Structure formats: structure tokens, C-alpha cells
Amino acid sequence: MIHSIPQDTIQRIKNVANIVDVVSEHVVLKKAGRNYLGLCPFHAEKTPSFTVSAEKQIFYCFGCHTGGNVFSFLMQREGVAFPEAVRALAGKYGIEVPTEHLSPAQKERLSENEQLYRVNEEAMRFFQRTLIEPQSGQRAMSYLVGRGMTRKIIDGFQLGFAPERWDALCRKLQEKKVPNELMVKAGLVIPRKDHNGFYDRFRDRVIFPIMNLSQQVIGFGGRVMGADLPKYLNSPETPIYNKSRCLYGIHKANRPARASGRVYVVEGYFDVLAMHLYGFENAVATLGTALTPDHVQMLKGMVGAAGQVYLVYDSDQAGIKAAQRSVRVFEEGFLDARILVLPKGHDPDTYLREHGPDDFLKWADKAQGMISFIISTAINTHGLSLEGKVKVVAEVQESLAAVHDSVARALYIQQLAERLQIDENAILEKVRQATGRSTPHVAKATDFRERLEVNDGRRLEQQIVAMMLCYPQMIPEVLGRNLVDYFEDDQLRNIARMLGQRGATQQASAADMVSMIEDPRYRGLMAQLALEECHWDRQGCERFLSQFEAHHRRRMREDLQRQIEAAEKNKDTELLSTLLRKKQQQAGRGLINS
Numbered sequence: 001m002i003h004s005i006p007q008d009t010i011q012r013i014k015n016v017a018n019i020v021d022v023v024s025e026h027v028v029l030k031k032a033g034r035n036y037l038g039l040c041p042f043h044a045e046k047t048p049s050f051t052v053s054a055e056k057q058i059f060y061c062f063g064c065h066t067g068g069n070v071f072s073f074l075m076q077r078e079g080v081a082f083p084e085a086v087r088a089l090a091g092k093y094g095i096e097v098p099t100e101h102l103s104p105a106q107k108e109r110l111s112e113n114e115q116l117y118r119v120n121e122e123a124m125r126f127f128q129r130t131l132i133e134p135q136s137g138q139r140a141m142s143y144l145v146g147r148g149m150t151r152k153i154i155d156g157f158q159l160g161f162a163p164e165r166w167d168a169l170c171r172k173l174q175e176k177k178v179p180n181e182l183m184v185k186a187g188l189v190i191p192r193k194d195h196n197g198f199y200d201r202f203r204d205r206v207i208f209p210i211m212n213l214s215q216q217v218i219g220f221g222g223r224v225m226g227a228d229l230p231k232y233l234n235s236p237e238t239p240i241y242n243k244s245r246c247l248y249g250i251h252k253a254n255r256p257a258r259a260s261g262r263v264y265v266v267e268g269y270f271d272v273l274a275m276h277l278y279g280f281e282n283a284v285a286t287l288g289t290a291l292t293p294d295h296v297q298m299l300k301g302m303v304g305a306a307g308q309v310y311l312v313y314d315s316d317q318a319g320i321k322a323a324q325r326s327v328r329v330f331e332e333g334f335l336d337a338r339i340l341v342l343p344k345g346h347d348p349d350t351y352l353r354e355h356g357p358d359d360f361l362k363w364a365d366k367a368q369g370m371i372s373f374i375i376s377t378a379i380n381t382h383g384l385s386l387e388g389k390v391k392v393v394a395e396v397q398e399s400l401a402a403v404h405d406s407v408a409r410a411l412y413i414q415q416l417a418e419r420l421q422i423d424e425n426a427i428l429e430k431v432r433q434a435t436g437r438s439t440p441h442v443a444k445a446t447d448f449r450e451r452l453e454v455n456d457g458r459r460l461e462q463q464i465v466a467m468m469l470c471y472p473q474m475i476p477e478v479l480g481r482n483l484v485d486y487f488e489d490d491q492l493r494n495i496a497r498m499l500g501q502r503g504a505t506q507q508a509s510a511a512d513m514v515s516m517i518e519d520p521r522y523r524g525l526m527a528q529l530a531l532e533e534c535h536w537d538r539q540g541c542e543r544f545l546s547q548f549e550a551h552h553r554r555r556m557r558e559d560l561q562r563q564i565e566a567a568e569k570n571k572d573t574e575l576l577s578t579l580l581r582k583k584q585q586q587a588g589r590g591l592i593n594s
């Protein structure tokens with residue numbers, strides 16, 4: 001692996017980083033025996049199969065077979081490369097990653113994503129400075145204060161201001177020797193149409209830096225202070241910014257959401273800030289997009305499957321639209337959500353300012369589940385006239401069809417039938433039609449990955465690899481007997497060879513060994529094997545290796561016997577004599593009697 005981080009720095013991080021702590025920031029974990037168990041962040045599931053071992057510092061999902069160590073967890077979870085995962089952990093544990101010693105050529109090799117984080121960080125600092133400078137930032141500061149923002153919120157969310165100039169940021173970054181292409185790639189500047197230079201994307205706007213869980217700046221949102229349009233402007237999609245995988249405020253909301261088991265999803269930047277202002281730090285916002293399956297997984301990672309997710313809207317209209325669009329996504333992510341519609345004319349900011357946090361909580365208590373909300377809104381809108389009832393059923397049938405749990409669905413249908421005073425079967429029929437139209441696609445990660453098939457030989461091979469992982473003293477013995485050459489499974493053979501190369505020279509922990517492997521399929525398999533309980537002793541190991549040898553010889557003997565019989569049947573005397581010679585050789589090596 002070529003990267004720019006010194007080996008001793010990586011080792012220091014390994015020494016202090018605890019995989020349980022790191023995973024806990026993304027997944028709600030419960031102690032289960034020796035390990036920790038939670039809902040997999042890499043596939044949708046109802047019952048936990050995601051296992052983390054504190055002892056071995058590895059994780060493995062028995063559902064989708066993803067596995068690895070603390071670095072690979074972050075790499076997959078945040079979609080980043082190894083150096084970025086290392087830097088994120090270094091930041092978390094206050095370990096400095098030196099870069100001064102890097103030669104220009106090495107700096108060049110810093111991954112593109114790292115460079116993008118850095119230029120975004122630069123830009124954020126520039127916007128922040130501009131906001132607090134008395135001259136340039138005065139108007140923006142008064143605007144924010146006018147919207148009720150305190151200095152604490154402004155600093156805490158690192159708000160900034162992009163001045164009313166065409167190239168303020170561009171010049172600043174050029175001074176810092178940031179290449180133009182990188183600024184363009186980060187979405188901070190736009191090339192002029194006449195190819196003569198660049199101009200700033202964000203001008204005369206209040207700036208909201210958007211961060212990921214590791215507190216890296218991935219993009220920006222900018223809001224005008226007057227009536228200009230568009231009111232909001234966000235960074236374009238970049239290699240590090242994908243709005244369907246980002247939630248504004250997640251870096252602040254993660255811990256409080258975890259602690260309270262509750263998260264509020266509000267509509268915009270200012271809503272998140274207002275929630276914070278009144279003590280609700282467990283609030284995030286989507287960035288101008290409907291909730292996606294990735295969002296649902298992120299929310300589930302914050303509060304767990306039994307957690308409470310409140311989608312907060314400022315009108316019935318916004319609420320119903322969101323509920324209808326999101327019901328399937330939540331159903332498929334196995335997460336429940338409630339719809340909280342604030343009283344007419346209120347957004348979280350005005351509501352909290354007028355009524356205070358206690359009333360907000362009382363209001364939240366009245367929030368309905370998605371389906372109940374969709375049903376009652378439809379009845380309120382269309383009424384209970386004959387035509388009204390027809391419209392109500394037409395409006396809710398798709399949502400009902402999206403409900404996976406057949407008991408829940410039956411109960412909703414029953415409830416609806418009672419409220420509309422029509423026959424349950426009539427509704428059921430409509431829901432069935434809707435089910436036929438929609439193509440439910442429950443994400444089954446297992447479909448896409450090779451399932452472990454258990455046959456004797458492969459099972460034995462797996463156990464040998466597990467032994468090499470947990471009892472590395474046996475590695476020389478395994479190599480000495482050439483047992484790996486007998487392996488029939490390619491993956492296992494390759495892993496065993498890798499372990500052989502490494503383990504023969506030095507002692508390495510399971511997490512170390514897992515980290516040697518870059519191919520995610522191999523890594524998952526390896527993590528699974530490393531998780532197996534370690535009950536080996538020297539004698540047990542030797543007995544087992546002998547068993548394996550015996551198994552292999554039996555297989556060879558049976559194979560040969562089959563070939564001999566076939567040759568006899570075909571009267572292929574030449575082949576027959578070769579095979580018989582082979583049989584004699586086997587016997588001569590004492591294989592026959594073992």
C-alpha cells in the first residue's frame with residue numbers, strides 16, 4: 001500500500017484506537033457474550049448480525065459478510081481511502097500525522113480526496129474570517145444576529161460569509177498555491193465561459209460548511225440575505241460530496257442522538273441551528289433532497305432500530321409529500337419514523353422562540369407514525385363523502401402496499417376500513433393491486449455476495465486458516481507440511497499463503513493480519529474466521545492438521561480409484577497402467593494406509 005503516512009504513526013493509532021468506540025459512533029452496539037452486536041450499517045436488516053470484537057479489534061457481518069479492522073470500517077463507512085481513514089482516527093485520538101517531511105513527489109501522491117478536504121478547510125477558514133472582520137462581515141453578522149443566532153452557534157457551526165466579489169476566494173486560494181483544477185473540482189470556483197480565469201461560486205452569501213462524521217468539510221451551503229434567487233446554493237456533487245449521503249449537522253447531532261435514542265430531521269440549515277439554540281442538539285437536515293436509503297441507514301446508525309426518528313415539517317403539505325415519498329425508504333430500511341407537523345405558520349425557529357422547548361416536546365408527543373399520518377391527512381383533505389372515500393383509498397393504497405410487516409399492514413387496513421366504514425376486503429384488493437404495480441426491492445446484500453457454502457473440505461480449510469489467525473505459532477508447521485497446496489478453495493488458499501508469508505516472520509494480531517488484505521471479499525472472510533472462538537492448543541492443532549492430511553489423502557485415493565475404474569471400463573490399458581503406477585507410488589509413500 002503506497003501512502004504518505006509513517007508506519008510508526010499508524011502503529012500509534014492502532015495502539016489507542018478502539019474499534020468498539022469507533023463503530024459506536026455509527027452503530028448502536030450491545031454487549032453479547034464476548035462480542036458486541038448491532039445492526040449492520042452496510043446492509044438493511046431487522047435483526048442484528050453485525051459483530052464487533054473488542055478483544056480482536058475486528059468486525060464482521062454475518063448477513064452481508066463485510067468485515068475488517070478499524071481502518072477498513074471507516075474506509076467503507078465513509079467511502080474514503082486508507083490515508084483518510086488514518087487521518088480521521090488520528091484526529092479523533094489527537095495524534096498528529098506529520099506531513100512536513102514529505103517530498104513534493106509524496107505530497108503529489110496525497111489522494112485527491114485528501115486534497116479536496118484541505119482546500120475546503122482553507123475555504124471555510126476564509127469564509128469564517130470574512131464574517132468576523134468588522135468591515136467585510138458586518139452585514140452578514142447583523143443578518144445572523146437578526147435571525148436569533150448567538151456567537152456560540154455561529155462559532156460552533158463555523159458559519160462564514162462569502163464577500164460580494166467575483167474572485168475573493170479564488171485569489172486567496174491562489175495565494176496559498178492551491179491549483180486551479182483543485183478549486184474547480186471542489187466546486188468552489190467556476191471557469192469563466194471565455195476560458196479566461198475563474199470566478200467564485202459563492203458570492204455575497206452566508207456560508208454553512210457541511211461536515212461528515214469525522215468533522216471534515218465536504219461541501220458548503222450558501223444563503224442570500226435579501227430576496228435574490230436562488231435563496232440557497234449548495235456545492236455541486238464532488239468526489240467527497242454527495243447530497244444523498246450527507247446530513248447537515250450530523251457531526252454535532254450524532255452523540256446527543258445516540259444518548260437520547262431520538263433524532264429530529266428538519267428541513268434546512270437554519271432549522272438545525274434553531275434546534276441547537278433551544279437545546280435540541282440531536283437535529284439534522286437533508287440538503288435539498290428527499291430522504292434516501294443511505295440517509296435512513298445513517299439515521300439508524302445514530303439511534304438504533306428501536307430509536308425514534310421525527311421528521312419535522314412546517315406544513316401538512318410538506319409533511320404529506322415527504323411521508324408519501326419516504327414511507328418505502330423507511331420500510332425497506334426497517335426503521336420507523338414519525339411525522340411532526342408544526343402548527344400553521346411555524347417553522348422550528350419561530351415555534352421554539354414563541355413556545356419554548358417544553359411545548360415542542362409536548363407537540364412531538366402527538367406526532368403520528370407515517371402511515372397513520374398519511375391516512376388521517378387524506379381523510380382530512382377529502383372528507384368522508386362517497387367521492388371522498390374513493391379518493392382516500394386511492395391516495396393511501398401505495399403507502400399501505402409499501403408496509404413489509406404483514407401484521408402491521410393488516411392492522412392499518414382494518415383501521416382504515418373502520419374509519420371509512422367500508423369493507424376491509426375492498427381496501428385489501430386495492431392494496432394488492434398497488435403491490436403488483438410496485439416492485440418491492442428489499443436490499444438483500446447477501447444476494448450479491450457469495451454465500452459460504454459448507455462442505456467438509458472447505459470447512460476444514462476454513463478451520464486451518466482460523467487456526468493460523470488465532471494460534472500463529474502453528475503457521476510454520478502448516479507451511480512445513482505443505483498443507484496449503486492441498487487447499488481446493490482459491491480464496492482460502494490465497495489467504496493462507498498471505499498469512500504464511502507474514503506470520504512466518506513476525507507475530508501479528510488478528511487485526512493486523514486482516515489489515516494486510518485489501519480485497520473486501522477476502523477481508524470479510526478473514527474477519528469471519530478471525531472471530532471464531534480460539535480454543536486451540538498445540539496438541540489440538542497437531543491432531544487437527546493430521547486429520548486434514550488424512551482427509552486430503554482419502555480424497556486423492558478416492559479420485560484415483562474412480563479414474564482407474566473409468567479406465568478399466570473404457571479398456572484404456574495405457575492410461576490404466578499409468579494410474580496403477582501412481583497408486584503404487586502412493587502406497588510406497590505410505591499414503592495408502594493412513
Ligand SMILES: [Zn+2]
Pocket residue numbers: 040041042043050061062063064065066445
Ligand atoms: Zn451486513
